[in-house]
Amino acid sequence: MTPDIEAVRPLPRFPEPDTEPFYARCREHRLSYQTCRKCGAIVFYPRSHCTRCTSTELMWHDSEGRGTIYSVTIMRQHGHPAFRARLPMAVALVDVDEGFRLLAEIVTDDPFSVHIGQPVTVAWITEGEVTLPGFTPVAES
Amino acid sequence: MQGRGGVRVVASDRTAAIVGIHEYPDRRVDGTSAMQIKARSAARALEDAGLGWRDVDALYDAGETAPGMAGAVMAEYFNLHPRVVDGTGVGGSSYEFHAAHALAAIREKKARVALLTYGSTAKSDAGRAGTAAPRGDRPTPAANMETPWGLTLIGSYALVAARHMHQYGTTAEELAEIAVTTRYHAMRNPEAVRALEALHFRDIREITAADVVASRMIADPLRLLDCCMVSDGGGAVVIADAEVARDARRRPVWLLGSGEAVGYPENGRDITVTAGAQSGPIAFAQAGLRPEDMDIAMIYDSFTITVMAILEDLGFCAKGEGGAYVAGGRLRFDRPGGPALNTDGGGLSSNHPGMRGLFLLIEAVRQLRGDSTSQVPDARYAVAHGNGGQLGTRHAASTIILGRD
Numbered sequence: 001m002t003p004d005i006e007a008v009r010p011l012p013r014f015p016e017p018d019t020e021p022f023y024a025r026c027r028e029h030r031l032s033y034q035t036c037r038k039c040g041a042i043v044f045y046p047r048s049h050c051t052r053c054t055s056t057e058l059m060w061h062d063s064e065g066r067g068t069i070y071s072v073t074i075m076r077q078h079g080h081p082a083f084r085a086r087l088p089m090a091v092a093l094v095d096v097d098e099g100f101r102l103l104a105e106i107v108t109d110d111p112f113s114v115h116i117g118q119p120v121t122v123a124w125i126t127e128g129e130v131t132l133p134g135f136t137p138v139a140e141s
Numbered sequence: 142m143q144g145r146g147g148v149r150v151v152a153s154d155r156t157a158a159i160v161g162i163h164e165y166p167d168r169r170v171d172g173t174s175a176m177q178i179k180a181r182s183a184a185r186a187l188e189d190a191g192l193g194w195r196d197v198d199a200l201y202d203a204g205e206t207a208p209g210m211a212g213a214v215m216a217e218y219f220n221l222h223p224r225v226v227d228g229t230g231v232g233g234s235s236y237e238f239h240a241a242h243a244l245a246a247i248r249e250k251k252a253r254v255a256l257l258t259y260g261s262t263a264k265s266d267a268g269r270a271g272t273a274a275p276r277g278d279r280p281t282p283a284a285n286m287e288t289p290w291g292l293t294l295i296g297s298y299a300l301v302a303a304r305h306m307h308q309y310g311t312t313a314e315e316l317a318e319i320a321v322t323t324r325y326h327a328m329r330n331p332e333a334v335r336a337l338e339a340l341h342f343r344d345i346r347e348i349t350a351a352d353v354v355a356s357r358m359i360a361d362p363l364r365l366l367d368c369c370m371v372s373d374g375g376g377a378v379v380i381a382d383a384e385v386a387r388d389a390r391r392r393p394v395w396l397l398g399s400g401e402a403v404g405y406p407e408n409g410r411d412i413t414v415t416a417g418a419q420s421g422p423i424a425f426a427q428a429g430l431r432p433e434d435m436d437i438a439m440i441y442d443s444f445t446i447t448v449m450a451i452l453e454d455l456g457f458c459a460k461g462e463g464g465a466y467v468a469g470g471r472l473r474f475d476r477p478g479g480p481a482l483n484t485d486g487g488g489l490s491s492n493h494p495g496m497r498g499l500f501l502l503i504e505a506v507r508q509l510r511g512d513s514t515s516q517v518p519d520a521r522y523a524v525a526h527g528n529g530g531q532l533g534t535r536h537a538a539s540t541i542i543l544g545r546d
């Protein structure tokens with residue numbers, strides 16, 4: 001690998017038919033999730049089948065992009081140069097208000113202030129052709 | 142558990158037993174391959190059982206040396222023609238799954254002598270190839286959602302630790318108690334001390350909770366001494382049916398119960414609860430035993446939080462009360478009031494080449510034979526609980542209950 005390639009974080013790879021529509025919508029700054037047309041179950045991460053009933057008909061929705069930190073760690077060391085350059089880096093499980101959970105970087109100048117229960121909102125990160133749904137803290141009410 | 146007519150059915154099942162064990166003594170190998178470690182360990186374990194290669198009719202392999210052709214490649218290397226081949230590969234817990242499957246195969250009379258082997262040059266490989274995780278040929282949906290965030294292995298367990306602290310008020314000092322206990326046991330195990338030396342641990346001695354809390358933060362809230370070592374190593378286990386076991390060189394250690402489970406990210410999931418909450422009760426029920434019957438708890442210690450969460454999920458204490466439970470050295474081999482934890486020194490302080498599950502079975506057998514370097518007098522029952530993968534995302538778990546006559 002050349003140093004140039006190593007300096008970029010690992011990105012989603014395609015073709016991968018479950019997550020390709022998700023990332024296509026991310027490019028339009030739409031944080032999306034699916035529900036089942038038959039039983040209404042929320043399906044996330046994206047799939048082509050319902051994980052509750054046997055339906056294979058799902059609908060896409062756009063989230064408002066607001067959520068709460070379920071858990072968080074601040075990474076202090078990393079084996080990958082792209083992440084090493086971002087240390088210390090907060091990575092969290094975010095419970096999004098519409099009812100799904102995802103892993104994401106918490107983009108902030110003060111990672112040590114990031115905490116469980118903190119409200120966050122989506123903060124788009126562009127890496128070349130790919131747009132990633134990071135999150136950033138919002139003022140606590 | 143009460144059987145029919147009020148007769149306690151404790152450990153009445155004498156179907157399959159571990160009859161041979163070997164833990165490869167070196168944690169840093171030079172010029173030895175993982176396949177060689179597996180074969181040499183298998184030979185020693187078969188000798189320990191008083192058996193030979195020709196007696197093996199069931200082969201269990203996690204595929205760590207031959208991904209995608211687990212079993213077939215190793216059968217050829219060993220020159221075996223097994224009637225049962227099982228390539229279950231679920232990370233560090235693979236060997237508890239293998240033991241569970243061997244028990245079932247022997248019960249069905251499909252096999253009489255099962256061989257489990259493990260070999261790894263993880264430490265040597267890390268020195269050569271750097272620390273970047275290998276990426277498979279085809280992307281998976283989960284990988285596409287997660288890899289852009291660079292969550293490290295330690296970070297994944299740290300997410301569980303952070304949530305455990307938040308929900309239950311668990312402290313860093315309480316987590317540290319687990320590392321203190323395993324080091325206490327490691328310092329009594331010459332092979333563990335040699336491992337700590339070979340891996341250039343600084344300041345090799347018993348440690349205190351203060352030492353753990355003072356060590357370098359790696360991924361909040363987990364510190365260096367909350368983390369297992371990275372070593373080379375391996376070993377082998379031989380499991381046999383009752384007839385073979387009666388003629389074995391050493392006292393048989395019976396497999397009394399098993400349970401299996403997986404855990405993975407789900408919307409709304411409580412990540413402080415591990416797959417052990419499912420596998421544990423199944424295993425204890427099959428054995429007709431309870432957690433409080435256990436003299437020995439061999440619990441996969443990739444990190445201190447792994448042990449804390451699993452002790453709770455197996456029922457040694459209530460969920461969230463692990464911090465108070467482990468306090469005061471309760472899990473040391475020379476203290477009453479709880480099982481002895483990881484008496485070989487564990488992955489934290491003796492041996493962790495990446496998939497430690499086999500060593501849980503091996504040290505449990507040493508204890509039930511009376512051979513441990515931190516021996517619990519008259520140890521009769523042990524639980525070995527493997528946990529593989531990443532606790533904060535997806536993991537697999539298997540619980541094995543062992544007992545002697």
Ligand SMILES: [Zn+2]
Binds near residue numbers: 037051
């Ligand atoms: Zn449905």
